[in-house]
Each structure stands twice: as C-alpha cells, then as structure tokens.
Amino acid sequence: MANTKNSKDDVNVEKLYGKECTLPKEDFIKTYNISKKGLSSSKAEEKIHKYGLNEISQAKPKKWYNYFLESLFSPFNSILLRNCFNTFLY
DSSP, rough: TTTOOOOOOGOOOHHHHOOOGGGGHHHHHHHOOOOTTTOOOHHHHHHHHHHHHHHHHOOOOOOHHHHHHHHHHHHHHHHHHHHHHHHHOO
C-alpha cells in the first residue's frame, strides 16, 4: 500500500501551497513583518479605513411570493395539480 500513487509521501506541500507554509515560525514573522500579538488598535483602524470591514455582503432576501411560486411549481406539486385538474375535467 506504500506504493500507491496518492500516498502522503508523494504530496509536495510547497508546490501546492507555496513556500510560506513550510517556513519556520520565526522566519515567517520576520519575512512578513508581523507580530505574534496581532495588530495594534491603531494599525487595525488604519487597515479598516484602507481596506474596509472584513464582511461578506448579504444577498437580498427573496419576497414571499417567490417562495410561494417556487413551491407551487415544484415537480411534485405540479404532478398533484395536474391530477387535480384531471379529476375536475373527467
């Protein structure tokens, strides 16, 4: 089983994710000029002003009639409605 094509030994992490994931912690901190304690309040405010808040914009919620029409014309309900109309016609 060690000779399988997808074994863990064959995976090149550096190739997949870049050299940053294989750097030692101290080298990573020096390379990217970061602090172990995180951002200071002033630095955080500066980044919020520059890049904006770290939020995902929400999609507009559907109206009630969209849900009604989607459920009314779902495949199962369409069969039921067709059967109802057929019983009234015959």
